[in-house]
Amino acid sequence: MKKLKYTEDWKINFPQCDISSRLKITEISNIFQIIANNHAHLLEMDYRQMSAYNQAWVLSAMRIELEKLPTWNQTISNHTWIQEYIDGRAIRNFVQKHNDKPFASLSSLWVVINTEKRRPEPLAVDISGIEFFPHEKVTQSPIQRLNIQLEAQEIQQRKVLYSDLDVVGHVNNIKYMEWCLDLLPIDFHLKKKIKAIDLNYLRELNFGAEVTIYQTQQEDGIYFYIKKAETIVFAMRVEER
Numbered sequence: 001m002k003k004l005k006y007t008e009d010w011k012i013n014f015p016q017c018d019i020s021s022r023l024k025i026t027e028i029s030n031i032f033q034i035i036a037n038n039h040a041h042l043l044e045m046d047y048r049q050m051s052a053y054n055q056a057w058v059l060s061a062m063r064i065e066l067e068k069l070p071t072w073n074q075t076i077s078n079h080t081w082i083q084e085y086i087d088g089r090a091i092r093n094f095v096q097k098h099n100d101k102p103f104a105s106l107s108s109l110w111v112v113i114n115t116e117k118r119r120p121e122p123l124a125v126d127i128s129g130i131e132f133f134p135h136e137k138v139t140q141s142p143i144q145r146l147n148i149q150l151e152a153q154e155i156q157q158r159k160v161l162y163s164d165l166d167v168v169g170h171v172n173n174i175k176y177m178e179w180c181l182d183l184l185p186i187d188f189h190l191k192k193k194i195k196a197i198d199l200n201y202l203r204e205l206n207f208g209a210e211v212t213i214y215q216t217q218q219e220d221g222i223y224f225y226i227k228k229a230e231t232i233v234f235a236m237r238v239e240e241r
Contacts, residue, residue: 010078
């Protein structure tokens with residue numbers, strides 16, 4: 001039987017911390033995806049194993065809920081499992097703890113794509129020995145489909161650079177969140193006002209793409225949209241405490 005749940009400890013290093021020495025929110029996502037890939041390797045469906053079938057997992061949506069974040073040199077435990085898998089789409093959950101107390105809960109929706117056709121398709125590897133956990137949810141609110149019809153103000157234009165790309169050949173999903181969070185005032189970050197983040201990945205971006213980032217304040221949070229020409233490729237909402 002393949003290992004169905006996975007736990008791994010992680011010592012926080014200084015490049016993963018912000019100016020207050022606390023773990024960066026973007027690093028929560030980064031660590032999660034490293035841990036998820038380690039688990040996927042044990043389940044025989046990580047990036048290298050799937051590449052034999054010209055397939056890869058791509059992130060479609062995610063929700064992160066946060067408490068007080070740990071600091072440099074502290075050791076955290078990371079726990080992950082697959083909630084469900086249906087027709088090429090999987091929900092993977094993740095909890096980070098410090099001293100057995102959760103500080104980050106994350107639910108993510110992943111889609112299998114054919115890396116040559118750049119289209120979704122069913123998973124080619126055998127998953128018959130994997131048990132899923134449909135009742136073990138981790139976030140208080142589910143993954144959100146964000147409203148992308150709100151009026152928003154243009155904030156920044158940028159061009160996709162080589163350092164933005166990942167092994168699949170498109171912009172790494174963490175970069176989208178990083179671009180948007182960098183547009184918030186520094187006091188917003190220092191006061192740790194972020195309660196939760198919802199992210200929708202709608203289209204991929206490739207090297208050289210020119211995009212515009214928009215922002216709007218709403219009652220339920222701060223919204224960001226990233227557009228390529230007139231198409232929204234990414235949407236994010238930041239909930240404040």
